[in-house]
Amino acid sequence: MTTVKSAGTAGRILVAGGYGAVGATVSSTLGAWFPGRVVPGGRDRARARRLGGVRVDVTDPDGFRHVLDGLGDVAAVVLCVEPPDAAVARICLERGVRLVDVGATARLLDAVADLSATAMATGAAALLSVGVAPGLTNLLARRAHEAVGGAERLDITLLFGTGERHGADALRWTLAGFGEGATASPRRTELPGHGARTAYPFPFSDQHTLPRTLGVPDVTTRLCLDSRPLTAALFALRRTGLLKAVGRPRALRSLTGALQRIHLGGDGFAVRVDAWRGDRHTAYALTGREQSRVTGLVAAHATRELLTGSAPPGVHHIDQLPALSALPEALSAHGVALRRLVGGGGEDRPRSPSGTDKVRRGN
Ligand SMILES: NC(=O)c1ccc[n+]([C@@H]2O[C@H](COP(=O)([O-])OP(=O)(O)OC[C@H]3O[C@@H](n4cnc5c(N)ncnc54)[C@H](OP(=O)(O)O)[C@@H]3O)[C@@H](O)[C@H]2O)c1
Numbered sequence: 001m002t003t004v005k006s007a008g009t010a011g012r013i014l015v016a017g018g019y020g021a022v023g024a025t026v027s028s029t030l031g032a033w034f035p036g037r038v039v040p041g042g043r044d045r046a047r048a049r050r051l052g053g054v055r056v057d058v059t060d061p062d063g064f065r066h067v068l069d070g071l072g073d074v075a076a077v078v079l080c081v082e083p084p085d086a087a088v089a090r091i092c093l094e095r096g097v098r099l100v101d102v103g104a105t106a107r108l109l110d111a112v113a114d115l116s117a118t119a120m121a122t123g124a125a126a127l128l129s130v131g132v133a134p135g136l137t138n139l140l141a142r143r144a145h146e147a148v149g150g151a152e153r154l155d156i157t158l159l160f161g162t163g164e165r166h167g168a169d170a171l172r173w174t175l176a177g178f179g180e181g182a183t184a185s186p187r188r189t190e191l192p193g194h195g196a197r198t199a200y201p202f203p204f205s206d207q208h209t210l211p212r213t214l215g216v217p218d219v220t221t222r223l224c225l226d227s228r229p230l231t232a233a234l235f236a237l238r239r240t241g242l243l244k245a246v247g248r249p250r251a252l253r254s255l256t257g258a259l260q261r262i263h264l265g266g267d268g269f270a271v272r273v274d275a276w277r278g279d280r281h282t283a284y285a286l287t288g289r290e291q292s293r294v295t296g297l298v299a300a301h302a303t304r305e306l307l308t309g310s311a312p313p314g315v316h317h318i319d320q321l322p323a324l325s326a327l328p329e330a331l332s333a334h335g336v337a338l339r340r341l342v343g344g345g346g347e348d349r350p351r352s353p354s355g356t357d358k359v360r361r362g363n
Contacts, residue, residue: 011075013303014039014067016058016088019051021167022102022131023080025296026303027051030078033304039071042081058083065091078303079103080296081169086111089126093315096122098306102131102299104173106208109134109317113209116315129317130302131295133158133221134206136336137271138213138319139327140284141206144275145214147282147343151275153218156206157199159191162227164267164290177203178238184220186235191270192285192339199224200235213317216275226265269294272341282343286328288336297334301327 013030017023018040027040041056042048048055056067058081068074068091076098079088082105089112092099103109109128119126129138137156145151160166166174182201190196199222207219225231269291274283288294302324305311309323318324328338 010037011073012037012039012071013076013078013307014041014054014056014071014074015078015080016041016056017079017081017169018042018053019047020080020169021165021292022170022296022299023078025293026078026080026299027053029297029300030303033300034307037075041067058088061087061091064088068092068095068097076100076303076307078299080299082108082173086115090115090118093119093122093124093126096124098124098303099126100130100299100303100306101126101128102135102295103128104131104134104205106203106205109205109209113315113317119315120313123313125306125311125313126315127302127306127311127318127321128315129206129209129319130299132269132271132291132298133204134209135295135298135318136286136328137204137206137221137273138210138317139325140271140273140286141210141216141219141275142214142319142325144273144282144284145216148275148277148280151214151216151277153276154207154210154214154216154220155187155189155274155276156204156219156221157187157189157191157197157270157272157274158202158204158221158223159194159197159199159268159270160223160225160291161267161269161289162225162230162265164269164292167292170292178234182238184222187220187222189272189274190341191272192287192337192341193268194226194270197224197228198231200231200238209317210319213319226268230265274342280343283341284338285341286336286338288331288334294331294334294336297331298327301330 015027018027031038040051040053043057045055077092079101082103093115180203184201186200188198202223204221207221210219267290270287272285
């Protein structure tokens with residue numbers, strides 16, 4: 001990996017959650033690009049110190065402020081753990097510190113987006129929807145949207161590997177998502193390397209932000225796991241309402257711990273985005289391995305862009321920054337494969353949104 005010569009601004013880069021499943025990749029990738037400037041942080045003081053980092057707790061705004069004061073010249077903060085609210089984002093933006101947030105909760109991203117005026121006043125830029133979903137899903141959504149000349153509907157489908165060592169914070173988020181109801185219907189679609197799969201609506205933030213950033217009225221994100229039996233069992237349980245109990249902190253902690261020990265399938269992931277406009281249809285897909293690592297790579301690229309590129313002040317989602325639109329291609333060096341499934345050269349017949357590859361039960 002090459003060091004970034006024109007490092008834009010000097011100053012340190014604080015990676016909160018910087019030794020977790022996502023954060024470890026962010027810290028090591030940025031560390032190679034910006035030697036001596038990366039500070040990994042977490043609540044475990046000894047672990048953070050061993051890595052040359054600091055103790056930081058994103059649930060404690062006063063403590064977070066002290067950490068920034070102690071570090072002195074901080075150019076950027078990368079949030080690789082989900083805070084309870086927008087307090088730490090506000091602290092960063094009020095000081096003119098750039099911010100990258102890998103969070104996937106719409107409510108929290110909206111709260112950070114509301115700080116855009118603060119960011120513009122201090123000249124800071126913040127980037128949200130950073131990772132695989134949201135993140136690469138947003139970038140593919142924009143491509144597909146533009147390819148059909150302005151989509152009326154976007155269907156985003158994700159497949160996650162149950163064999164990957166997902167971090168505790170990501171598992172907590174996913175389990176909490178099973179406790180939320182869904183209004184859209186499941187959808188059966190083809191995922192490269194995984195065949196025809198049924199995916200179920202899941203509360204990823206991309207479907208909430210893309211209607212605003214792209215102006216597409218109807219966006220749904222659905223999830224399936226590489227294990228067909230586990231997908232069927234979890235979503236059947238969700239229909240019974242039993243998984244609502246998962247939202248309770250104790251149940252969430254026990255289940256997260258248990259699931260971290262289970263590795264049923266592989267570590268591959270797949271993303272597919274279908275865009276529809278009248279009888280026009282296009283679809284892009286991405287496949288790769290270890291979505292936590294790829295999320296970390298996306299976050300590292302996003303941070304480098306904020307530090308060395310020309311992102312305007314304010315709060316942006318990744319699909320609003322043209323400089324990052326070719327990120328899927330840039331990640332091919334890390335095993336991420338992008339393909340156009342429908343609409344490129346007639347590989348597949350266009351279908352209408354109400355067509356046969358729509359909704360069906362079973363996996
Ligand atoms: N956008 C995407 O596609 C995408 C994909 C994957 C994950 N994510 C998000 O990324 C986040 C991290 O996921 P992960 O898989 O890396 O989880 P993880 O492995 O559990 O990592 C979380 C890290 O944050 C630290 N941490 C936990 N609570 C903290 C706090 N209050 N203050 C500061 N540090 C804290 C943890 O260390 P200590 O316990 O020692 O503090 C740990 O190092 C999650 O919010 C997840 O939803 C997004």
